[in-house]
Every structure is written in C-alpha cells, then in structure tokens.
Amino acid sequence: MTKMILRRLLVSVLVLFVVSVLIFGATLLLPGDPARAILGQQATPERIAALTEQLGLDRPAWERYFSWLGGILTGDLGFSAATQGPVGELLGGRIAASALLLVVTAVISTPIALALGAWAAVRRGTRTDSGVSGFSLVLAALPEFVIGVLLVVVFATSVFRILPSVTIARPGEPVWARPEQLVLPVLTLALVVVPYVVRMTRATLSETLDAGFVEMARLKGLPERTVLVRHAVPHTIGPVAQVIAMQLAWLAGGVVVVEFLFRYPGIGEALIDAVANRDVQVVQAITLIIAAFYVLVNLAADVAGILADPRIRTASGGVS
Amino acid sequence: MISPTAAPFTRRRLLGGAAGLAAAAFLAGCGGPAAARDAGPPRRGGVLRVGVTGGGASDTLDPHSPATNPDIARTLSLYEPLLHWDDAYTLQPAVAEAVRPDPGARTWTATIRSGITFHDGRPVTPDDVVATFRRITDPDDPKSGASQLGILDDVVVAGDRQVRFVLSEPSPVFDQYLAEYSCGIVPTDFDVERPVGTGAFRFESFAAGQQSAFVRYDGYWRPDQPWVDRLELINFSEDDARINALLSGQVDAIDQVPLSLTEVVGAYESVRLLTSETGGWLPFTMRVDVAPFDDVRVRQALRLIAGRDEMVNQVLSGLGTHASDLYARFDPEYLDPRREQDIERARDLLSAAGKPNLSLELVTSPIQAGAVEAAQVYATQARAAGVEIGLRRVDTSTFFSDQYLQWEFAQSFWNTRNYIPQASQSSMPDAPFNETHWDDAEYQGVIRRARSEVDTTLRAQLVRRAQQIEFDRGGYLIWGYPDRVDAHQAYVGGLVPNRTGLSLSGYEFRKAWVNA
Numbered sequence: 001m002t003k004m005i006l007r008r009l010l011v012s013v014l015v016l017f018v019v020s021v022l023i024f025g026a027t028l029l030l031p032g033d034p035a036r037a038i039l040g041q042q043a044t045p046e047r048i049a050a051l052t053e054q055l056g057l058d059r060p061a062w063e064r065y066f067s068w069l070g071g072i073l074t075g076d077l078g079f080s081a082a083t084q085g086p087v088g089e090l091l092g093g094r095i096a097a098s099a100l101l102l103v104v105t106a107v108i109s110t111p112i113a114l115a116l117g118a119w120a121a122v123r124r125g126t127r128t129d130s131g132v133s134g135f136s137l138v139l140a141a142l143p144e145f146v147i148g149v150l151l152v153v154v155f156a157t158s159v160f161r162i163l164p165s166v167t168i169a170r171p172g173e174p175v176w177a178r179p180e181q182l183v184l185p186v187l188t189l190a191l192v193v194v195p196y197v198v199r200m201t202r203a204t205l206s207e208t209l210d211a212g213f214v215e216m217a218r219l220k221g222l223p224e225r226t227v228l229v230r231h232a233v234p235h236t237i238g239p240v241a242q243v244i245a246m247q248l249a250w251l252a253g254g255v256v257v258v259e260f261l262f263r264y265p266g267i268g269e270a271l272i273d274a275v276a277n278r279d280v281q282v283v284q285a286i287t288l289i290i291a292a293f294y295v296l297v298n299l300a301a302d303v304a305g306i307l308a309d310p311r312i313r314t315a316s317g318g319v320s
Numbered sequence: 321m322i323s324p325t326a327a328p329f330t331r332r333r334l335l336g337g338a339a340g341l342a343a344a345a346f347l348a349g350c351g352g353p354a355a356a357r358d359a360g361p362p363r364r365g366g367v368l369r370v371g372v373t374g375g376g377a378s379d380t381l382d383p384h385s386p387a388t389n390p391d392i393a394r395t396l397s398l399y400e401p402l403l404h405w406d407d408a409y410t411l412q413p414a415v416a417e418a419v420r421p422d423p424g425a426r427t428w429t430a431t432i433r434s435g436i437t438f439h440d441g442r443p444v445t446p447d448d449v450v451a452t453f454r455r456i457t458d459p460d461d462p463k464s465g466a467s468q469l470g471i472l473d474d475v476v477v478a479g480d481r482q483v484r485f486v487l488s489e490p491s492p493v494f495d496q497y498l499a500e501y502s503c504g505i506v507p508t509d510f511d512v513e514r515p516v517g518t519g520a521f522r523f524e525s526f527a528a529g530q531q532s533a534f535v536r537y538d539g540y541w542r543p544d545q546p547w548v549d550r551l552e553l554i555n556f557s558e559d560d561a562r563i564n565a566l567l568s569g570q571v572d573a574i575d576q577v578p579l580s581l582t583e584v585v586g587a588y589e590s591v592r593l594l595t596s597e598t599g600g601w602l603p604f605t606m607r608v609d610v611a612p613f614d615d616v617r618v619r620q621a622l623r624l625i626a627g628r629d630e631m632v633n634q635v636l637s638g639l640g641t642h643a644s645d646l647y648a649r650f651d652p653e654y655l656d657p658r659r660e661q662d663i664e665r666a667r668d669l670l671s672a673a674g675k676p677n678l679s680l681e682l683v684t685s686p687i688q689a690g691a692v693e694a695a696q697v698y699a700t701q702a703r704a705a706g707v708e709i710g711l712r713r714v715d716t717s718t719f720f721s722d723q724y725l726q727w728e729f730a731q732s733f734w735n736t737r738n739y740i741p742q743a744s745q746s747s748m749p750d751a752p753f754n755e756t757h758w759d760d761a762e763y764q765g766v767i768r769r770a771r772s773e774v775d776t777t778l779r780a781q782l783v784r785r786a787q788q789i790e791f792d793r794g795g796y797l798i799w800g801y802p803d804r805v806d807a808h809q810a811y812v813g814g815l816v817p818n819r820t821g822l823s824l825s826g827y828e829f830r831k832a833w834v835n836a
Contacts, residue, residue: 044462046462047461048722050461080377081378082376082377082378082528083377083378152568156564156567156568157564157567161568161569163568164568164570165561165564165565165568166556166561166564166565166568166570168369168531168554168565169530170525170531170552171525171526171530171531171533172525172527260558260561261558261560261561263556263557263558263561265530269557273376273377273529273557274377276376276715276716276717277376277377277378277717279378
C-alpha cells in the first residue's frame with residue numbers, strides 16, 4: 001500500500017514538471033510583449049527597451065525557464081512586470097482570498113451534497129429521488145456565469161436588494177472583513193459543485209445497495225441503518241472521494257470566472273489582469289499554483305480511495 | 321487548468337451578463353425600487369464611492385504617466401496642471417492664475433496663483449513648476465506628457481511667482497499643452513511613494529488594481545470644493561460587475577455605461593444617466609504609404625462606403641454624432657464638412673483606381689467601447705460596394721504591441737483635442753502616433769506655419785486649410801463622435817456633462833456632492 005502511494009506521489013511530481021514546461025511554453029506563445037502591454041499606447045521605444053532589459057526578456061528562453069524553475073523550488077515566484085515587485089508579494093493576499101472562497105464552498109457544499117445524494121439513493125424511485133435528481137441535472141447544465149448573474153439579479157440588484165453584488169475592500173482590508181460580500185460568490189460556486197457530487201453519490205450508493213453483500217447483510221437481519229453505515233457506505237468512499245476531488249480541483253479553476261463576475265480579489269482576477277498585461281511571471285505562477293492544487297487533490301483522492309478500498313487495505317501491499 | 325464546464329470568456333458570456341441585466345430591468349419594472357432620494361442643493365460631507373473602468377496591477381499614482389482610466393481619475397483628484405479644460409472644453413486657470421505668450425509666442429510666462437499650496441501645506445513656488453517640467457521631459461525617463469512638449473527647450477524661474485517657458489519655435493497654442501492632465505504640478509522633492517499635489521483631495525491609500533482612497537484637502541484653493549469629505553475610487557475590469565455595483569448600491573457613481581445598456585440602466589428610478597457630447601473619435605486608420613491605401617481614390621472610396629448615421633445608430637445606439645473624417649469638433653475653426661454614403665461613387669472611384677473587387681483585412685480590437693462593433697457594421701456596408709473586408713480581431717494588448725503604428729488598416733481612439741495639438745499628436749511625420757503614416761508635403765507646410773503663426777486670423781485660415789487637405793486626402797476614416805454615458809445614484813449632485821471625453825464630469829470629483 002505504501003508503495004502504491006509513493007508511486008502516485010512520484011507520478012504527481014512528474015506531471016507537475018511536464019505542466020511547468022507546458023505553462024512556460026504557452027506563455028512564450030502569447031502574442032505581444034510585456035513591455036509594450038504595460039506601457040500601453042504611451043510607450044516610446046526607449047521606455048520599451050529599458051523595460052525589456054529590466055525584465056530579462058532579452059535572455060534565451062531555456063535560460064529563463066531554468067531560472068524560473070529554480071526560483072519556484074526555492075519559493076521565489078519571480079518578478080512581476082506590472083507591479084515592478086515580487087510575484088509572491090502580489091499573490092499572497094490573493095491566494096488567501098481564493099483559498100477562503102474555496103474552503104468555505106467545500107465545507108458548506110460537500111456535506112449537503114453527500115446527504116442529498118444518499119437521501120436520493122436510499123429513497124430510489126420515489127418522488128424525493130426524482131426531485132433531487134432532476135433539480136441537480138438542471139443545475140449541472142447551467143454554467144456558473146449564468147448562475148452568478150441570476151443570483152445577482154435576485155439578491156442584489158432587482159428583486160431583493162439585500163446582498164452586495166461585488167466585493168469591495170479598502171486597501172489593506174482582508175476580504176473576510178465584510179462577510180456578506182462572500183455570500184453570492186460562495187453560493188454560486190456551491191450551486192455548481194453540489195449537483196455533480198449529488199449525482200455521483202446517488203449512483204454509487206444505489207449500485208452498492210443492490211450488490212450481493214448488502215443483500216446478504218439484509219438477509220442476516222441487520223437493521224437497515226447498520227447495513228447502510230457499516231456495509232454500503234465504505235464501498236462508496238473511493239468513487240465519491242474522486243468526484244469531490246475533481247470538484248475541488250475544478251473549483252480552483254472555476255473561481256476564475258466567479259471572481260471575474262463578482263470582482264473578487266483572488267488569483268482568478270489576478271490571472272485575467274496578468275494575461276491582459278502580458279505579465280508572464282504572474283500568469284506562470286498562478287497557472288502552476290492551480291495545477292499543483294489539481295494534482296494535489298487528485299493525489300489525496302487516490303490515497304483516500306486506496307485507504308477506503310477493503311481489497312487493497314487488507315492485502316499486504318504490492319497488489320494493484 | 322479550467323475544467324470543461326468552465327467555458328472561456330467570450331462575447332457570448334458577456335452578452336449572457338447583458339441578458340441578465342435586461343432581466344433585472346424587467347424585474348425592476350415590476351417591483352419598482354423605493355422612490356429615489358434627490359441630490360438637492362450642494363452640501364458638505366459624506367463619502368463618494370466611484371466605480372472606474374479598467375486598471376490593473378500596473379496602476380500608478382505617478383502624475384505624469386497615467387495610462388488607464390483609474391490612473392487618470394486619481395491623477396485629476398490629487399494633482400492639477402497650470403491650466404485646465406473646463407466642462408465646455410475651454411481653457412481655465414488652475415495652478416497658474418495666468419499663462420501668457422510674450423510677443424512672438426516664442427516664450428510663455430506663467431504666473432502662479434497666490435496662496436496655492438501643496439497637500440503638505442507648502443506654497444507652490446516657481447522652482448516646483450520648473451522641477452515638474454524637468455521631471456516630465458527628463459531625457460533619460462520621459463513621461464507620457466513629454467511627447468506633447470517636444471518644442472519646450474527650457475523652463476526657468478522668472479520672478480517670485482513666475483515661470484518662463486522657452487520654446488524652440490513660436491507656438492501660439494502652447495498653453496493648450498500645459499492643460500493636459502498629465503502635466504500636474506508637483507513639488508521639487510516629489511516622490512511617488514508620497515504623492516503630493518495641489519488637487520482637491522489628499523492621498524490616503526492605494527491598492528493597485530483594486531481601490532484607492534482620498535480625503536478632502538482643507539487648504540484647497542477653490543472655495544467650498546471639494547464637497548465630500550472622502551473619495552473612494554474602485555477599479556472595475558468588467559462592465560457587468562460595475563453596473564451591478566451601482567444597482568445594488570455599493571457605489572455612488574460609475575463611468576462608461578456601455579451604450580447598448582443605457583436604456584436598461586436608465587430604467588432604474590434610483591439611477592441618473594449623465595450623457596456628455598465629447599470630441600472623442602474612433603477612427604479607422606488607413607496607412608497611406610502602402611497599397612491599396614496609397615491611392616487617394618481608394619481612401620475616398622472607403623470613406624464614401626461608410627453609412628455614418630447607420631453606424632452611429634447601430635454601434636452607438638444613437639448616442640453620438642455623425643462625423644465626416646475630421647477631428648477636433650470643438651476647435652473654434654472646425655470646418656464641419658458633411659460626407660454621406662455614396663456607394664455608386666465609391667464603386668466608380670475603385671474602378672478608376674483599377675481595384676473594382678477590393679479585398680482587405682481590418683485589424684480590430686476592443687480598444688474602446690464600440691470599436692469592434694464599428695468594424696463589423698462597416699464590413700457589412702462595404703460588401704454593398706464590392707469591397708470584401710475580413711476582420712482580424714486581436715486583444716487590446718496585441719493591438720498595442722510592437723505592431724501598433726504598423727497595422728495597415730486598423731482602428732484607434734482619441735479624446736477631445738483642438739486641431740493643432742491633435743495634428744501634432746497624430747497627423748505629422750514627427751508625431752508620436754502617426755497611425756496613418758500621413759506624410760503630405762503641403763499639409764505639413766500648412767501645419768508648421770499654423771503652429772507658429774501668431775496672427776489669429778491668419779492662423780484660423782491655415783487651420784481651415786489643413787482640415788480641407790485632410791478631408792480631401794487624409795488617411796483617417798472618422799465616422800462618428802461617440803457620446804460618453806456615465807451613471808450615478810440620484811442622490812449624487814454636481815456632476816455635469818463634460819466635453820473632454822473623460823467620464824463623470826472629467827473625473828473632477830471636487831464638483832460632486834452626496835445627499836446621504
């Protein structure tokens with residue numbers, strides 16, 4: 001088992017390395033150059049030349065790649081062309097803000113989604129089931145942008161004017177200083193994430209409830225509650241953990257859209273700004289952070305799946 | 321690393337947002353928000369929160385290098401130039417109580433307003449003014465204001481309250497350059513980390529790409545102003561978020577309501593629209609030095625293809641004015657010619673030029689609201705004359721990349737300027753932004769003479785002659801002057817239409833009050 005986890009870990013590191021090459025290559029392909037983009041229409045050739053040299057854009061690409069990679073391994077994310085300061089400084093508060101959005105969303109939506117999914121599975125074929133399933137299907141079909149706009153219309157601008165529609169923080173003020181501003185972004189993300197987890201939980205649990213060993217437990221006369229908790233649920237942990245991980249990983253990317261819509265000062269908003277500014281170092285740092293998060297949660301899901309699977313758990317390692 | 325469910329940003333997505341707004345207006349019509357509180361007479365106190373379009377991590381407080389709208393709004397709050405353009409686009413004294421040419425207009429003398437002080441309480445001295453212009457035109461690090469001050473040879477102290485500007489050639493319109501917002505006066509020891517000017521507001525805090533805050537400067541020289549105690553400027557990169565913030569009451573005013581959404585936003589009873597005629601223009605740029613635009617008949621044909629009223633209606637939702645390939649509509653000598661769509665004549669001209677089936681590529685980009693739409697409408701109109709126009713859409717950064725000024729057929733936008741200052745920016749071979757590569761010997765002669773002609777009548781004749789030449793053979797296709805539409809809560813007063821092309825009364829928030 002340890003060997004399996006180690007192998008997964010190694011694969012993750014390799015994936016991240018490949019991703020870093022891809023990110024660096026992709027940012028090289030961005031049309032336009034950072035010096036021009038930063039100086040805008042007012043750029044003069046002298047100012048562009050000075051900035052290009054200052055940003056090290058005159059060095060060969062491979063050299064820039066390795067110094068970038070080396071920097072990241074030592075915790076130095078590079079130098080932002082737009083702010084003329086370290087990327088870490090620019091992103092610090094924004095990572096915290098995005099992480100807050102993510103964690104609050106995950107903490108709220110995961111238990112609700114699991115409960116709803118299990119409820120629908122246990123009451124398969126009833127009106128509850130079709131209600132929950134149907135509603136989650138509709139929600140799953142709506143992109144987060146539409147959900148966000150609808151929530152704003154209903155709760156902020158038109159029907160009720162009870163919630164703020166955008167996040168506005170005074171300089172130096174953290175986003176959680178005004179918690180009411182978090183409501184709509186969190187709700188939007190939660191409404192996007194919940195349906196998938198509900199559907200997956202329902203499907204997996206339904207399958208397990210039909211399995212032979214559950215039938216056997218029932219026939220032995222165990223109470224339904226015990227059958228569910230002791231026998232059925234452990235079998236669903238692996239697949240459901242995968243879905244939750246996928247959703248968490250998706251959230252890391254999905255916040256880009258939601259932050260844009262709600263003017264939330266997280267990494268998503270910074271990414272859009274950085275792309276527009278051709279602030280390559282910031283684009284690279286943010287994409288790598290999102291990729292690392294993606295890899296990490298998937299790794300965690302795999303480990304959870306391995307630990308939860310009785311066949312693997314009981315075998316003495318080495319079995320695939 | 322965005323999952324497949326997160327589609328990339330596209331026009332469709334933004335339209336989705338617009339659709340949401342339309343739904344919002346509908347619902348608002350049903351429910352009806354509470355009756356609006358009116359601004360009433362001017363009153364002291366309160367906070368004004370303003371949503372401003374654009375900006376990002378490269379935002380700056382540098383008075384002499386503002387690049388984005390939020391930069392300009394901050395610049396105009398903190399600093400003031402010697403002169404300034406008022407709402408009617410006429411020159412008014414600001415830090416200087418007078419700026420006068422000496423006979424011959426080879427030198428100009430500015431007299432500093434008595435009693436005017438910087439935010440730290442120190443009086444403005446001639447040394448400060450000299451230091452300011454040295455900073456702007458520093459040869460090692462010229463600021464964006466420098467491009468207009470090419471003829472400025474030297475600035476010297478000329479008395480207790482006087483500064484003399486020495487020019488390399490006579491310039492009867494030099495005072496117009498001194499009124500640009502990028503020429504704000506700062507103290508000799510200016511440091512951008514400690515931004516000090518003579519503006520109505522003192523600096524409090526600044527977070528690039530996010531928000532900046534300012535407080536009333538009690539020593540401000542204009543009586544009563546500013547009315548509000550505190551000013552907060554909030555960056556918005558996205559139209560929907562900005563409008564939502566206004567509708568939900570999180571901000572008191574926003575700039576630049578997209579012209580297609582003015583009706584929707586105006587439907588809110590608690591909101592007032594502020595519509596300004598401006599001298600801003602959104603031209604197509606044809607490079608006169610490359611084929612087929614090197615043939616004046618082709619340029620004229622392309623100009624005749626444009627259905628200008630239709631473009632104003634479709635692109636600007638009717639919020640704008642027909643233009644006929646000339647800029648500087650507020651210049652006292654503006655010719656105001658009229659060129660209408662004439663497809664037949666355009667076809668004839670193209671045949672005469674040997675290009676009956678012309679096929680062109682137009683580079684477009686969302687450099688300003690309406691730019692891409694203008695390109696689309698124009699391409700449709702061109703088809704009627706047998707001209708096939710393929711659109712190549714690039715993002716703004718790419719548009720202003722090293723290819724900017726090299727595009728053969730593209731677009732641009734400019735704010736209000738009078739004719740000679742604008743020509744010096746964009747129509748002369750030595751202009752920093754000669755997008756059309758316009759290089760006409762007769763035109764240059766006329767402009768050079770006009771620039772240094774002290775006799776007002778003669779200069780007026782020359783300016784009109786220059787406009788006639790550009791109308792006859794220039795490289796710009798100017799189809800309209802877009803209006804600027806801003807919006808604010810009904811309880812905000814003092815913001816009035818402004819011709820400069822800058823939003824919200826020229827971003828002069830000293831004029832605004834809130835009845836809160």
